[in-house]
Amino acid sequence: MVGLRERKKQRTRRALVEAALRLFEEKGFEDTTLAEIAAEAEVSTRTFFSYFAGKDDVLFYDVDSRLERTLDLIAHREPGESLAALLIRMVKSSFEWTVNDGDFDLLMAPQRIGLIMSEPALQARALHLLFDSQLRVAEALHRNYSDELDEIEAAAAVGALVGATKLAAMVSITRGDSMEQMGAALIRAVEIAVGGIGSLG
Incomplete structure (x- = not known):
């Protein structure tokens, strides 16, 4: 509490x-x-x-806390949990954090995205943070699935997942979707990404 x-x-x-x-x-x-x-x-x-x-x-106030939550989720993967299942759980958990966090208002998301996309310095900062977080998540996946994934496969899996979900979220936000519609869009994006990722391991 x-x-x-x-x-x-x-x-x-x-x-x-x-x-x-x-x-x-x-x-x-x-x-x-x-x-x-x-x-x-x-x-x-x-x-x-x-x-x-x-x-x-x-504008990037929640990046560190969300990354730490994700790394903690990977570190405490469920026994026998497949890579695909973990990635789906990661996205579902991330969406739940967004909806349930008291200091995050979903209505602010379009404003944040608009500002970041309109300012070159903010775009550069966003890309830096995105690449850094993806590398850290890929390293965590490799550590926890070392028998199944090498570094390249872990990096590719994270890149596919993040690319699919980030773009799906942006499209969903800009077209004014409800939270339920956004959640469904993210799950569909995960399904598309995991369709290819499922061949790993």
Whole structure:
């Protein structure tokens, strides 16, 4: 159960994210300052730096926690769980985290995607984070399926899965799908990716 202190931190973090997104949309990313974000969220600039190192970090606030959850899920694979079954469970779990996390609003997703795709610096940051997380997930898969996958196969499996689900999610979000429709789109994307991945191991 989340304690009072942690809930307060989550509320402050969410307030900063929402304030930043409002200002980025109104003024543009480049013209929005850290001080303005802090003021909009009714906190000090010092408090801002307790949560984020810079204003671009606001848009990627959940990347580290989601990656750690994924790595933990792989490290604790179920006995006898096949690679395909684990990958499907990974995507289902990731979607559940998105829907159930108190500090993430699905309605913010189109704004985040729009901002990232419109700013070259943010696109570069997003690609860096994506490649880094994929490599770490591939390394974790190789460790946990060392008898079945070599490094190349693990990397290809992760690339196929992430490519399929990321693009499916973006299309689903931009066309205004409900959460149920988005969940179905992700599962379909996994099925398509796993159709090829199932031949491994």
